[in-house]
Every structure is written in structure tokens, then in C-alpha cells.
Amino acid sequence: MTGQKIDGIVVSASVKERVKSAVKELAENGIIPCLATVLVGDDPASATYVRNKQKACADVGITTKDHKLPSEFSQKEMNSLVNLLNNDDSVHGILVQLPLPGQLDEFTTTSRISPLKDVDGLTPHNIGLLTTGRGILKPCTPSGIMELFEYYKIPLEGKNVTIINRSNLVGKPLYNMMLEKNATVTTCHSKTRNLKEYCLNSDIIVTAIGNRQKFILTEDMVKEGAVVIDVGTARLDGKLVGDVDYENVIKKASYVTPVPGGVGPMTIAMLLKNTVTAASISKEFVQSS
Numbered sequence: 060m061t062g063q064k065i066d067g068i069v070v071s072a073s074v075k076e077r078v079k080s081a082v083k084e085l086a087e088n089g090i091i092p093c094l095a096t097v098l099v100g101d102d103p104a105s106a107t108y109v110r111n112k113q114k115a116c117a118d119v120g121i122t123t124k125d126h127k128l129p130s131e132f133s134q135k136e137m138n139s140l141v142n143l144l145n146n147d148d149s150v151h152g153i154l155v156q157l158p159l160p161g162q163l164d165e166f167t168t169t170s171r172i173s174p175l176k177d178v179d180g181l182t183p184h185n186i187g188l189l190t191t192g193r194g195i196l197k198p199c200t201p202s203g204i205m206e207l208f209e210y211y212k213i214p215l216e217g218k219n220v221t222i223i224n225r226s227n228l229v230g231k232p233l234y235n236m237m238l239e240k241n242a243t244v245t246t247c248h249s250k251t252r253n254l255k256e257y258c259l260n261s262d263i264i265v266t267a268i269g270n271r272q273k274f275i276l277t278e279d280m281v282k283e284g285a286v287v288i289d290v291g292t293a294r295l296d297g298k299l300v301g302d303v304d305y306e307n308v309i310k311k312a313s314y315v316t317p318v319p320g321g322v323g324p325m326t327i328a329m330l331l332k333n334t335v336t337a338a339s340i341s342k343e344f345v346q347s348s
């Protein structure tokens with residue numbers, strides 16, 4: 060059996076269409092959704108990601124405010140910037156691109172963002188809501204993965220899921236979202252023993268390791284008919300690659316996401332969706348409608 064490619068470009072386009080109509084509706088209420096992006100330092104990969112996000116915003120009618128800061132930007136300066144953006148009524152969403160340079164603490168920074176503008180879903184408030192199944196602004200990558208399951212009508216109830224990642228951006232929020240859909244979820248990480256055993260016992264595997272020199276998830280780790288979601292990214296000889304040995308794994312799996320063209324475009328689409336949600340719950344919208 061050869062499995063099917065899960066096409067993140069097709070699914071993200073359908074999400075973007077929905078976002079576009081929501082932007083139109085907001086415009087009729089006098090609101091132009093606006094995302095503030097914050098990029099510290101001169102890492103070229105991060106700069107490209109932020110540029111891609113800004114371009115995607117422009118495509119659907121969301122405006123952006125670009126904040127590029129020097130790599131020595133201090134925590135105090137960052138706190139003032141976040142306060143400024145929190146108090147700016149024309150800004151509906153705030154995205155602080157991660158990772159941050161060493162002198163800036165990620166939690167200290169993201170937890171200061173107003174929960175109503177937290178389009179990455181990283182504030183303690185929004186993490187708390189997510190764990191109780193009441194999340195509104197949820198992290199983009201896991202939300203994008205859930206959207207893929209919905210689009211392809213892949214059921215989660217009762218399924219054994221292994222997530223190889225425990226970060227705040229990917230693994231932990233995805234754990235909560237999948238649990239909410241009645242899956243039985245196991246989280247693996249670098250200290251896990253017998254990763255292969257967990258994978259072979261899984262109907263669904265989500266891998267988000269990255270930075271690899273060789274394939275991490277090979278076909279001998281995948282059960283016949285399993286669904287494989289590849290989040291990890293690495294540059295190998297200048298080429299963007301995932302964690303998964305796609306060509307061989309798809310021969311055994313029922314569905315696999317490619318890299319590029321899988322989870323990546325969904326992350327951006329969900330950021331747009333969250334920005335529109337943030338604009339809809341903003342003070343000015345609530346007052347005008």
C-alpha cells in the first residue's frame with residue numbers, strides 16, 4: 060500500500076480564503092486587523108520566517124507593523140516594547156519570533172503579552188485555557204496540524220498517538236489538543252528510551268525534532284497504515300528537509316506530510332486566523348458592533 064500525501068499548501072489555501080472573508084467583515088466594522096512582528100538579532104532564517112509571515116498577512120488584507128531590534132536588545136527594552144504594543148489599540152496581534160538571544164528570557168517576554176493579543180498562544184492565560192479545553196488563541200503549529208486532521212477526515216478518537224517533542228510551541232499544546240479529541244497521547248523526547256517501540260505501537264506519529272544530519276523517522280519505526288506528521292526542519296546541503304524519510308515511509312503509512320509543503324504553510328495560515336480572532340475580540344470591535 061502506498062499512502063497519500065497530506066498537502067499543507069492546499070489546506071492552508073482554504074484556511075486563507077476563510078480568513079480573507081473574515082477580514083472583509085471586520086473592515087465593514089471599521090477594523091483592519093494588524094499584526095505586530097518583533098524580531099531580535101540578524102539570524103537570516105528567522106528574518107525569512109518573519110518576512111513570509113508578513114507577506115502572508117498582506118495576501119489576506121492584514122496589516123503588519125515590523126519591529127526589528129539589534130541582537131543586544133535588553134530585557135528591559137523588550138518589556139517596554141511589549142507594553143507599548145499591548146497599549147496600542149491599532150495592534151491586534153503580537154508575534155515575538157523565537158528563539159531569542161541569550162540575554163532575553165522567552166517566558167518573561169511572551170508572558171507579558173496581553174492574552175487578547177497573544178496570537179502564538181504562549182501566555183500563561185492562554186496555555187491554561189487550552190489545558191481546560193477552552194482555548195481561543197491556540198499555538199499555530201499544533202492548530203495547523205489539527206486542521207489537517209479535520210480536512211482529511213482522519214479520526215483521532217481512541218487512536219494511539221506519539222508526539223516526539225515537548226516544547227511549549229509544539230509538543231505540549233498538541234498533547235492537549237489531541238487529548239481533547241479523545242486520542243491516547245504519549246509524549247517522547249531526547250531522554251525517552253525505546254522511541255522505536257512507542258512509534259511502532261502508534262496509529263499516529265508527530266515528529267518535531269529538527270536539526271538532524273540524517274533521517275530520524277525511518278520506515279522500520281512505522282506501523283503499516285499509520286499517519287505520520289513531520290514538523291521538524293533542518294537545512295541539509297542548502298535544502299530544507301524534515302525528520303521523516305518521506306519516500307520510504309509513505310510506502311508503508313496511510314498519510315504523510317512532506318517538508319516543505321506540509322505543516323509549515325499551516326503554521327502561517329493559523330497565525331492569520333489567530334490575528335483575525337484577536338481583532339474580533341479586541342476592544343474596538345466589541346465597542347463598534
Ligand SMILES: NC(=O)C1=CN([C@@H]2O[C@H](COP(=O)(O)OP(=O)(O)OC[C@H]3O[C@@H](n4cnc5c(N)ncnc54)[C@H](OP(=O)(O)O)[C@@H]3O)[C@@H](O)[C@H]2O)C=CC1
Nearest residue numbers: 200224225226229248249267268269290291292322323326
Ligand atoms: N514547520 C513548522 O511550522 C514549524 C517547525 N518547527 C520545527 O520543529 C522542530 C522543533 O521545534 P521546537 O519545538 O521549537 O524545538 P525544540 O528544540 O524545543 O524541540 C525539539 C524536541 O525534540 C526532542 N529531541 C531532540 N532530539 C531527539 C531525539 N534524538 N529523540 C527524541 N527526541 C528528540 C527534544 O527533546 P528535549 O526536550 O529532551 O530536548 C525536544 O523536545 C524544529 O526543527 C523547528 O524548526 C517548529 C515550529 C513550527
Ligand SMILES: Nc1nc(=O)c2c([nH]1)NC[C@@H]1CN(c3ccc(C(=O)N[C@@H](CCC(=O)O)C(=O)O)cc3)C=[N+]21
Nearest residue numbers: 155156157158179199299318319320321323324326327
Ligand atoms: N513566536 C514564534 N512562533 C512560531 O510559530 C515560530 C517561531 N516563533 N519561531 C520559529 C518557528 C518555525 N516556524 C515556521 C513557520 C513556517 C514555516 C514554513 O512555512 N515552512 C515552509 C518552507 C519555508 C522555506 O522554504 O524555508 C514549508 O515547510 O513548506 C516553517 C517554520 C514558526 N515558528
